[in-house]
Amino acid sequence: xxTDVDQIERVVQLVTEVVQGDxxxxxxxGSSVMGGLRPASDVDxxxxxxxxxxxxxxxxxxxGLLPISGAAVxxxxxxxxxxxxxxxxxxxxxxxxDFLYGEWxxxxxxxxxVPAPAPMPGLVLEIAVALAGDRPLVGPPxxxxxxxxxxDLLERASVDGIxxxxxxxxxxxxxxxLTFARIWTTLSTGAVVxxxxxxDYVLARLAPKHRxxxxxxxxxxxxxxxxxxxxxxxxxxxxxxxxxxxLTQIRALRAG
Numbered sequence: 001x002x003t004d005v006d007q008i009e010r011v012v013q014l015v016t017e018v019v020q021g022d023x024x025x026x027x028x029x030g031s032s033v034m035g036g037l038r039p040a041s042d043v044d045x046x047x048x049x050x051x052x053x054x055x056x057x058x059x060x061x062x063x064g065l066l067p068i069s070g071a072a073v074x075x076x077x078x079x080x081x082x083x084x085x086x087x088x089x090x091x092x093x094x095x096x097x098d099f100l101y102g103e104w105x106x107x108x109x110x111x112x113x114v115p116a117p118a119p120m121p122g123l124v125l126e127i128a129v130a131l132a133g134d135r136p137l138v139g140p141p142x143x144x145x146x147x148x149x150x151x152d153l154l155e156r157a158s159v160d161g162i163x164x165x166x167x168x169x170x171x172x173x174x175x176x177x178l179t180f181a182r183i184w185t186t187l188s189t190g191a192v193v194x195x196x197x198x199x200d201y202v203l204a205r206l207a208p209k210h211r212x213x214x215x216x217x218x219x220x221x222x223x224x225x226x227x228x229x230x231x232x233x234x235x236x237x238x239x240x241x242x243x244x245x246x247l248t249q250i251r252a253l254r255a256g
Contacts, residue, residue, distance in 0.1 A: 159254055
């Protein structure tokens with residue numbers, strides 16, 4: 001079993017060795033800096049570089065992450081995002097991510113997939129969390145390398161992820177419901193908050209008949225690993241109506 005601290009150290013060592021002098025900084029984001037890691041949380045790391053990775057560096061990162069990420073090796077999933085500083089400073093939309101490793105693509109990586117640069121709207125949110133968390137692993141504080149995104153980009157990045165979330169609803173129900181709650185909260189408050197905080201914010205504003213689904217998703221997030229997750233038939237039947245109600249509010253906030 002790889003401990004959280006050891007895993008983070010190994011990710012940092014890998015990135016430092018592969019990127020070398022072009023690494024400007026590396027930062028924790030996600031649950032690590034927003035309320036703490038939960039039973040099913042990823043370890044999220046954002047690396048900022050001077051220039052784009054070459055093919056050998058991309059392959060080396062994948063090869064180095066496979067043995068230290070995910071349940072298959074007795075560890076948390078690692079999500080590593082690499083961004084070239086000039087791609088997000090100054091801001092433009094959508095920002096381009098230079099490299100992304102996520103455990104959901106393990107089979108593809110093992111089959112030879114090497115992540116390439118691609119538009120990555122979610123970078124807007126990742127950088128917002130990295131700035132707020134202010135947890136450097138390498139280099140200066142994140143504010144020395146990265147700028148806060150304008151509010152309109154934060155809102156746009158949140159909403160642009162909705163079609164993909166809807167597509168993932170059946171097999172990633174808890175995370176999709178909590179992310180919808182976070183989108184509602186961000187549009188209302190202008191802030192990116194922890195998932196349980198977003199759930200509480202939305203629960204206070206939902207019609208009572210739509211609350212049980214989100215309450216269950218929040219409780220799963222706080223207490224339960226994916227392997228132990230269960231949904232009763234009654235709750236599963238309420239997911240669709242809940243999502244419809246939440247998306248109606250999100251569309252109204254966006255239009256307003």
